[in-house]
Amino acid sequence: MPCQVTVLYATASGNTEQLAVFTAESLRALGADVRLQNIADYPAEQLARASIVLVLASTWGEGAPPPDAEAFCAALHEDSSSLAHIRYAVLALGSSAYAEFCACGRRMDEDFARRGAIRLSPRVDCDTKYKAEFTQWLEGIQSALKALA
Ligand SMILES: Cc1cc2nc3c(=O)[nH]c(=O)nc-3n(C[C@H](O)[C@H](O)[C@H](O)COP(=O)(O)O)c2cc1C
Secondary structure, three states, rough: OOOEEEEEEOOOOOOOHHHHHHHHHHHHHHOOOOEEEEHHHOHHHHHHHHEEEEEEEEEEEEOOOHHHHHHHHHHHHHHOOOOOOEEEEEEEEEOOOOOOOHHHHHHHHHHHHHOOEEEEEEEEEOOOOOOHHHHHHHHHHHHHHHHHH
């Protein structure tokens, strides 16, 4: 699978980071060139040079991004430059105990689409037990990337 994949995670307590690390390792094992990064350290302008972007994001507060992901989320939302060169997929982590379930991931998924990026596979929303949903999401990504190669 000779492709470059950027895996970004937005986390506050580490769950999303663990899944992002697993995602990166599994795609590297398939031959992808993977860049794994905390979204807090990824300036949104770099999306101009990205091609395949996987975003794993939890939700905090009342439907807010994790605190150190706020700048990226705001830039993604406020900027309107085209992201039509990007194929992307979002895994949203949250808890259905909250009214704004998975709101951060849902909003990022909408923002990528609004700016013209193309979904590699559909967003998956994960509740507090997320192993099955995560596996389903990752398998969808693997199939989609194989189809692209
Ligand atoms: C203080 C607090 C606020 C939260 N707010 C929300 C929320 O508004 N919506 C939601 O879907 N999940 C919410 N969650 C659940 C987290 O998103 C969930 O635990 C997630 O797995 C955390 O992932 P992380 O460790 O990668 O940050 C909240 C959790 C805490 C502790």
